[in-house]
Amino acid sequence: MRKLFILLFTLSNFIVFSQYSKGKITFNNGDELIGLIKITKGDDVKFKSDNDSKVIEYDDDLIKSFEFTENGILRKYIYSETIHLDNEKSRTDKWNKLLEVIVEGKVSLFRYVTSVNNMGHVSYYLKKESDKLPVFYYGEGYFYKQKFIPFVSKYFSDCKNLVAKVKSKELKHKEFEKVVEFYNNECK
Incomplete structure:
Protein backbone atom coordinates (compact mmCIF):
# COMPACT_ATOMS: atom_id res chain seq x y z
CA MET A 1 0.00 0.00 0.00
CA GLY A 72 -9.75 23.62 -9.05
CA ILE A 73 -7.33 23.25 -6.13
CA LEU A 74 -5.02 26.10 -5.07
CA ARG A 75 -1.47 24.81 -4.50
CA LYS A 76 1.03 27.04 -2.70
CA TYR A 77 4.80 26.71 -2.48
CA ILE A 78 7.61 28.60 -0.80
CA TYR A 79 11.37 28.48 -1.19
CA SER A 80 13.14 28.41 2.14
CA GLU A 81 16.19 27.26 4.00
CA THR A 82 15.24 24.84 6.77
CA ILE A 83 16.54 23.90 10.19
CA HIS A 84 16.89 20.56 11.99
CA LEU A 85 16.73 20.48 15.78
CA ASP A 86 18.65 17.69 17.45
CA ASN A 87 19.46 17.44 21.15
CA GLU A 88 19.39 21.20 21.73
CA LYS A 89 21.70 21.78 18.73
CA SER A 90 20.45 22.96 15.39
CA ARG A 91 21.66 22.48 11.85
CA THR A 92 20.55 24.86 9.11
CA ASP A 93 20.36 23.61 5.54
CA LYS A 94 21.92 26.51 3.65
CA TRP A 95 20.01 25.99 0.40
CA ASN A 96 16.47 26.80 -0.59
CA LYS A 97 14.11 23.85 -0.62
CA LEU A 98 10.82 23.88 -2.50
CA LEU A 99 8.22 23.36 0.24
CA GLU A 100 4.55 22.81 -0.51
CA VAL A 101 2.23 24.57 1.93
CA ILE A 102 -0.17 22.01 3.43
CA VAL A 103 -1.62 23.99 6.35
CA GLU A 104 -1.33 27.73 7.05
CA GLY A 105 -1.91 29.26 10.47
CA LYS A 106 -0.20 30.00 13.78
CA VAL A 107 1.81 26.93 12.83
CA SER A 108 2.21 26.14 9.14
CA LEU A 109 2.90 22.64 7.82
CA PHE A 110 5.05 22.08 4.72
CA ARG A 111 5.83 19.00 2.63
CA TYR A 112 9.20 18.47 0.94
CA VAL A 113 9.56 15.73 -1.67
CA THR A 114 12.89 14.38 -2.89
CA SER A 115 13.83 11.43 -5.02
CA VAL A 116 16.24 8.98 -3.39
CA ASN A 117 17.23 5.95 -5.47
CA ASN A 118 14.26 6.61 -7.77
CA MET A 119 11.89 6.49 -4.78
CA GLY A 120 9.91 9.48 -3.57
CA HIS A 121 10.94 10.51 -0.05
CA VAL A 122 8.63 12.85 1.84
CA SER A 123 9.62 15.04 4.79
CA TYR A 124 7.50 17.51 6.74
CA TYR A 125 8.44 20.86 8.25
CA LEU A 126 6.72 23.18 10.72
CA LYS A 127 6.98 26.93 11.16
CA LYS A 128 5.45 28.88 14.00
CA GLU A 129 4.91 32.58 13.36
CA SER A 130 7.85 33.23 15.72
CA ASP A 131 10.23 30.82 13.94
CA LYS A 132 12.80 32.24 11.56
CA LEU A 133 12.93 29.07 9.42
CA PRO A 134 10.77 25.96 8.96
CA VAL A 135 11.83 23.23 11.41
CA PHE A 136 12.19 19.59 10.40
CA TYR A 137 9.15 17.76 11.78
CA TYR A 138 8.99 14.25 10.40
CA GLY A 139 10.41 11.96 7.74
CA GLU A 140 9.68 8.41 6.78
CA GLY A 141 11.11 5.56 8.82
CA TYR A 142 11.22 3.93 12.24
CA PHE A 143 13.72 6.46 13.63
CA TYR A 144 11.28 9.36 13.17
CA LYS A 145 8.39 7.40 14.66
CA GLN A 146 10.44 7.01 17.85
CA LYS A 147 11.30 10.75 17.94
CA PHE A 148 7.75 11.96 17.29
CA ILE A 149 6.42 12.21 20.86
CA PRO A 150 9.55 13.92 22.27
CA PHE A 151 9.56 16.39 19.37
CA VAL A 152 5.86 17.25 19.70
CA SER A 153 6.22 17.52 23.50
CA LYS A 154 8.99 20.07 23.08
CA TYR A 155 7.84 22.01 20.00
CA PHE A 156 4.22 22.28 21.14
CA SER A 157 4.99 22.59 24.87
CA ASP A 158 2.72 25.66 25.06
CA CYS A 159 -0.30 23.42 24.36
CA LYS A 160 -0.67 20.78 27.09
CA ASN A 161 -3.88 19.36 25.56
CA LEU A 162 -2.11 18.60 22.28
CA VAL A 163 0.87 17.02 24.04
CA ALA A 164 -1.52 14.84 26.09
CA LYS A 165 -3.37 13.69 22.93
CA VAL A 166 -0.07 12.73 21.28
CA LYS A 167 1.29 10.94 24.37
CA SER A 168 -1.98 8.97 24.69
CA LYS A 169 -1.72 8.15 20.96
CA GLU A 170 -5.10 9.74 20.29
CA LEU A 171 -3.14 11.67 17.62
CA LYS A 172 -0.59 9.42 15.94
CA HIS A 173 2.78 10.08 14.32
CA LYS A 174 1.45 10.13 10.74
CA GLU A 175 -1.43 12.51 11.43
CA PHE A 176 0.63 15.58 10.56
CA GLU A 177 -2.25 17.78 9.48
CA LYS A 178 -4.45 16.85 12.45
CA VAL A 179 -1.67 17.74 14.93
CA VAL A 180 -1.10 21.14 13.31
CA GLU A 181 -4.80 21.87 12.86
CA PHE A 182 -5.47 20.95 16.50
CA TYR A 183 -2.78 23.41 17.58
CA ASN A 184 -4.07 26.16 15.27
CA ASN A 185 -7.69 25.72 16.36
CA GLU A 186 -7.47 24.71 20.01
CA CYS A 187 -4.30 26.27 21.45
CA LYS A 188 -3.48 29.87 22.35
Whole structure:
Protein backbone atom coordinates (compact mmCIF):
# COMPACT_ATOMS: atom_id res chain seq x y z
CA MET A 1 0.00 0.00 0.00
CA ARG A 2 2.85 2.37 0.92
CA LYS A 3 4.55 1.80 -2.47
CA LEU A 4 1.26 2.50 -4.26
CA PHE A 5 0.84 5.76 -2.32
CA ILE A 6 4.40 6.86 -3.17
CA LEU A 7 3.88 5.96 -6.83
CA LEU A 8 0.60 7.91 -7.04
CA PHE A 9 2.11 10.87 -5.17
CA THR A 10 5.15 10.90 -7.46
CA LEU A 11 2.96 10.68 -10.58
CA SER A 12 0.74 13.52 -9.38
CA ASN A 13 3.81 15.68 -8.83
CA PHE A 14 5.13 14.71 -12.29
CA ILE A 15 1.86 15.84 -13.86
CA VAL A 16 2.02 19.15 -11.96
CA PHE A 17 5.64 19.65 -12.94
CA SER A 18 5.04 18.86 -16.64
CA GLN A 19 2.37 21.44 -17.53
CA TYR A 20 1.70 25.16 -17.16
CA SER A 21 -1.02 26.33 -14.77
CA LYS A 22 -2.50 29.75 -14.05
CA GLY A 23 -0.83 31.27 -11.04
CA LYS A 24 1.15 33.99 -9.32
CA ILE A 25 4.82 34.37 -8.42
CA THR A 26 5.83 36.60 -5.50
CA PHE A 27 9.48 37.68 -5.57
CA ASN A 28 11.69 38.43 -2.56
CA ASN A 29 11.52 42.15 -3.36
CA GLY A 30 7.69 42.11 -3.21
CA ASP A 31 7.05 42.24 -6.97
CA GLU A 32 4.45 39.84 -8.37
CA LEU A 33 3.82 38.23 -11.75
CA ILE A 34 0.52 36.67 -12.80
CA GLY A 35 0.47 34.24 -15.69
CA LEU A 36 1.29 30.63 -16.46
CA ILE A 37 3.68 28.73 -14.18
CA LYS A 38 5.54 25.44 -14.49
CA ILE A 39 7.92 23.84 -11.97
CA THR A 40 11.06 22.31 -13.50
CA LYS A 41 12.68 19.06 -12.38
CA GLY A 42 15.33 21.20 -10.66
CA ASP A 43 12.59 22.97 -8.65
CA ASP A 44 13.02 26.24 -10.53
CA VAL A 45 10.00 28.04 -11.99
CA LYS A 46 9.23 28.70 -15.63
CA PHE A 47 6.85 31.56 -16.37
CA LYS A 48 4.86 32.73 -19.40
CA SER A 49 2.42 35.64 -19.35
CA ASP A 50 0.18 33.65 -21.76
CA ASN A 51 0.36 30.59 -24.01
CA ASP A 52 2.02 32.50 -26.85
CA SER A 53 4.66 34.26 -24.71
CA LYS A 54 8.35 33.50 -24.43
CA VAL A 55 9.31 31.28 -21.47
CA ILE A 56 11.32 32.88 -18.67
CA GLU A 57 12.98 30.62 -16.08
CA TYR A 58 13.43 32.03 -12.57
CA ASP A 59 15.97 30.76 -10.09
CA ASP A 60 14.75 29.91 -6.59
CA ASP A 61 17.00 32.62 -5.06
CA LEU A 62 14.71 35.31 -6.55
CA ILE A 63 11.34 33.84 -5.57
CA LYS A 64 9.69 34.02 -2.15
CA SER A 65 6.61 31.98 -3.06
CA PHE A 66 4.25 31.00 -5.85
CA GLU A 67 0.82 29.53 -6.19
CA PHE A 68 -1.30 28.07 -8.96
CA THR A 69 -4.63 26.40 -9.44
CA GLU A 70 -4.71 22.82 -10.61
CA ASN A 71 -8.01 20.98 -11.14
CA GLY A 72 -9.75 23.62 -9.05
CA ILE A 73 -7.33 23.25 -6.13
CA LEU A 74 -5.02 26.10 -5.07
CA ARG A 75 -1.47 24.81 -4.50
CA LYS A 76 1.03 27.04 -2.70
CA TYR A 77 4.80 26.71 -2.48
CA ILE A 78 7.61 28.60 -0.80
CA TYR A 79 11.37 28.48 -1.19
CA SER A 80 13.14 28.41 2.14
CA GLU A 81 16.19 27.26 4.00
CA THR A 82 15.24 24.84 6.77
CA ILE A 83 16.54 23.90 10.19
CA HIS A 84 16.89 20.56 11.99
CA LEU A 85 16.73 20.48 15.78
CA ASP A 86 18.65 17.69 17.45
CA ASN A 87 19.46 17.44 21.15
CA GLU A 88 19.39 21.20 21.73
CA LYS A 89 21.70 21.78 18.73
CA SER A 90 20.45 22.96 15.39
CA ARG A 91 21.66 22.48 11.85
CA THR A 92 20.55 24.86 9.11
CA ASP A 93 20.36 23.61 5.54
CA LYS A 94 21.92 26.51 3.65
CA TRP A 95 20.01 25.99 0.40
CA ASN A 96 16.47 26.80 -0.59
CA LYS A 97 14.11 23.85 -0.62
CA LEU A 98 10.82 23.88 -2.50
CA LEU A 99 8.22 23.36 0.24
CA GLU A 100 4.55 22.81 -0.51
CA VAL A 101 2.23 24.57 1.93
CA ILE A 102 -0.17 22.01 3.43
CA VAL A 103 -1.62 23.99 6.35
CA GLU A 104 -1.33 27.73 7.05
CA GLY A 105 -1.91 29.26 10.47
CA LYS A 106 -0.20 30.00 13.78
CA VAL A 107 1.81 26.93 12.83
CA SER A 108 2.21 26.14 9.14
CA LEU A 109 2.90 22.64 7.82
CA PHE A 110 5.05 22.08 4.72
CA ARG A 111 5.83 19.00 2.63
CA TYR A 112 9.20 18.47 0.94
CA VAL A 113 9.56 15.73 -1.67
CA THR A 114 12.89 14.38 -2.89
CA SER A 115 13.83 11.43 -5.02
CA VAL A 116 16.24 8.98 -3.39
CA ASN A 117 17.23 5.95 -5.47
CA ASN A 118 14.26 6.61 -7.77
CA MET A 119 11.89 6.49 -4.78
CA GLY A 120 9.91 9.48 -3.57
CA HIS A 121 10.94 10.51 -0.05
CA VAL A 122 8.63 12.85 1.84
CA SER A 123 9.62 15.04 4.79
CA TYR A 124 7.50 17.51 6.74
CA TYR A 125 8.44 20.86 8.25
CA LEU A 126 6.72 23.18 10.72
CA LYS A 127 6.98 26.93 11.16
CA LYS A 128 5.45 28.88 14.00
CA GLU A 129 4.91 32.58 13.36
CA SER A 130 7.85 33.23 15.72
CA ASP A 131 10.23 30.82 13.94
CA LYS A 132 12.80 32.24 11.56
CA LEU A 133 12.93 29.07 9.42
CA PRO A 134 10.77 25.96 8.96
CA VAL A 135 11.83 23.23 11.41
CA PHE A 136 12.19 19.59 10.40
CA TYR A 137 9.15 17.76 11.78
CA TYR A 138 8.99 14.25 10.40
CA GLY A 139 10.41 11.96 7.74
CA GLU A 140 9.68 8.41 6.78
CA GLY A 141 11.11 5.56 8.82
CA TYR A 142 11.22 3.93 12.24
CA PHE A 143 13.72 6.46 13.63
CA TYR A 144 11.28 9.36 13.17
CA LYS A 145 8.39 7.40 14.66
CA GLN A 146 10.44 7.01 17.85
CA LYS A 147 11.30 10.75 17.94
CA PHE A 148 7.75 11.96 17.29
CA ILE A 149 6.42 12.21 20.86
CA PRO A 150 9.55 13.92 22.27
CA PHE A 151 9.56 16.39 19.37
CA VAL A 152 5.86 17.25 19.70
CA SER A 153 6.22 17.52 23.50
CA LYS A 154 8.99 20.07 23.08
CA TYR A 155 7.84 22.01 20.00
CA PHE A 156 4.22 22.28 21.14
CA SER A 157 4.99 22.59 24.87
CA ASP A 158 2.72 25.66 25.06
CA CYS A 159 -0.30 23.42 24.36
CA LYS A 160 -0.67 20.78 27.09
CA ASN A 161 -3.88 19.36 25.56
CA LEU A 162 -2.11 18.60 22.28
CA VAL A 163 0.87 17.02 24.04
CA ALA A 164 -1.52 14.84 26.09
CA LYS A 165 -3.37 13.69 22.93
CA VAL A 166 -0.07 12.73 21.28
CA LYS A 167 1.29 10.94 24.37
CA SER A 168 -1.98 8.97 24.69
CA LYS A 169 -1.72 8.15 20.96
CA GLU A 170 -5.10 9.74 20.29
CA LEU A 171 -3.14 11.67 17.62
CA LYS A 172 -0.59 9.42 15.94
CA HIS A 173 2.78 10.08 14.32
CA LYS A 174 1.45 10.13 10.74
CA GLU A 175 -1.43 12.51 11.43
CA PHE A 176 0.63 15.58 10.56
CA GLU A 177 -2.25 17.78 9.48
CA LYS A 178 -4.45 16.85 12.45
CA VAL A 179 -1.67 17.74 14.93
CA VAL A 180 -1.10 21.14 13.31
CA GLU A 181 -4.80 21.87 12.86
CA PHE A 182 -5.47 20.95 16.50
CA TYR A 183 -2.78 23.41 17.58
CA ASN A 184 -4.07 26.16 15.27
CA ASN A 185 -7.69 25.72 16.36
CA GLU A 186 -7.47 24.71 20.01
CA CYS A 187 -4.30 26.27 21.45
CA LYS A 188 -3.48 29.87 22.35
